[in-house]
Amino acid sequence: MRQIDVTPAPAPGMRDKPAVILLVSSSGVDLPVADIRQEFRRELPVDSVDVDVPGGSWLVGANTTAAHGRWVIFLGVPGVVVIGLTIALANLAEFLRFSRKTAPLCVLSGKRGIYYSTAAWSLLAPMLAAIATSMVVALWLATPQENPVAGIELPPGLLTVTGGALAILAAGTWLWGSLAAVRQSSAWRPYGE
Secondary structure, eight states: OEEEEEOSOOOTTOTTSOSOEEEEESSSOOOOHHHHHHHHHHHSOTTSOOOOOTTHHHHHHHTHHHHHHHHHHHHHHHHHHHHHHHHHHHHHHHHHHHHHHHHHHHHHHTOTTHHHHHHIIIIIHHHHHHHHHHHHHHHHHHGGGOBGGGTBOOOTTHHHHHHHHHHHHHHHHHHHHHHHHHHHHHTOOOOOO
């Protein structure tokens, strides 16, 4: 059963249509809002009526901060990974340029493993230090901005997963740089340097 309650009499000039119609269920069960909305759309001109639950329009404005938080996560995580990849490739290019200069030392000493330790200090250590520092700074900046009531929360595993992905990227850069430098040094021949 549906009961229709109409608000007090409309202002003069508005007598032909009520300002608000309130539908109430006599059994206490939620009314099918989607079906009622569809019925009004079928019977009345487009955009002549708005069907919503009481307070439903307030939720639209209240949830904008939660939506902003989701956009930050959606765009921030790929952005951090892209920046990490850019830094890794820039460091790798610089390391390979530097490793060409040390090729004579490695070939003449017979210790090509020096590239692994050099790459660890040139590529891996700075990137791991940057990841650790950025995680501390992210927690320091994000924690005061969290508001669970408004839906703004930093997911617990987000920093861990992002930091882990960047650490894997750092380890991959270190290994790639080391192997490329070893390969580069094996092609070195003395040219009267």
